[in-house]
Structure formats: structure tokens, C-alpha cells
Amino acid sequence: MPNNNNGRTRIPSDWDLTSEDWEYIPLRLPPDVTRVTASMRLAIQAEFGGWELSRVRLYTDGSRRVLLKRKKTAHHVPQPGI
Known part of the structure; x- marks a missing residue:
């Protein structure tokens, strides 16, 4: 499915990505x-x-939408390139 998120997919509407402690990537x-x-x-x-x-x-x-999360950190770690 086409997307607008720099190579990532749009997320399902019921997936909440707001958190002060976690960062998410769909x-x-x-x-x-x-x-x-x-x-x-x-x-x-x-x-x-x-x-x-x-x-x-x-x-x-057969496609899957996946949501990954990790604790926010002060240093930059590259995002997944799957």
C-alpha cells in the first residue's frame, strides 16, 4: 500500500502512538x-x-502491519530498515 511516511506504512486508526516514554515505528x-x-x-x-x-x-x-516500540533515549539509534 502506498504511504506518506518516508517508506513506512500508515498505521491502523486504533493504534495509539502517543507516549512520553516510548517511541514507535510502524x-x-x-x-x-x-x-x-x-x-x-x-x-x-x-x-x-x-x-x-x-x-x-x-x-x-497476507501482508502484515507491525508496530515496533522502544524506550526513548538521549542518543540516536537508527530506525529499522526492514
């Missing part, structure tokens, strides 16, 4: 990404970027 995984591959990609982001899984929504076409 991602879209296309239908051709298997569950195992998605799991491995997200695990790498968790390990090296400090992100953790907040929400996942699976759509009938």
Missing part, C-alpha cells in the same frame, strides 16, 4: 514475506536496534 511487511522471515527480521531489529514488538495485524492478502 512497518508494513508484504505478503511474500513468510512468517519465519518476518520473525527473523524483527528479532534482528530487537537485538541491534533495541526495538520490541508492540502489535501485529495480519491482512487477508
Whole structure:
């Protein structure tokens, strides 16, 4: 699905991203990404970027919308490039 968020997807309307303690990043995984591959990609982001899984929504076409979160920090850590 096309988006306006610098390569990231629009988030579902019921996902709240407002927090003083957490930063969030929504991602879209296309239908051709298997569950195992998605799991491995997200695990790498968790390990090296400090992100953790907040929400996942699976759509009938096989695509997924994923919301990652991490505690806000004073130093800059790159955003995931999945």
C-alpha cells in the first residue's frame, strides 16, 4: 500500500502512538514475506536496534502491519530498515 511516511506504512486508526516514554515505528511487511522471515527480521531489529514488538495485524492478502516500540533515549539509534 502506498504511504506518506518516508517508506513506512500508515498505521491502523486504533493504534495509539502517543507516549512520553516510548517511541514507535510502524512497518508494513508484504505478503511474500513468510512468517519465519518476518520473525527473523524483527528479532534482528530487537537485538541491534533495541526495538520490541508492540502489535501485529495480519491482512487477508497476507501482508502484515507491525508496530515496533522502544524506550526513548538521549542518543540516536537508527530506525529499522526492514
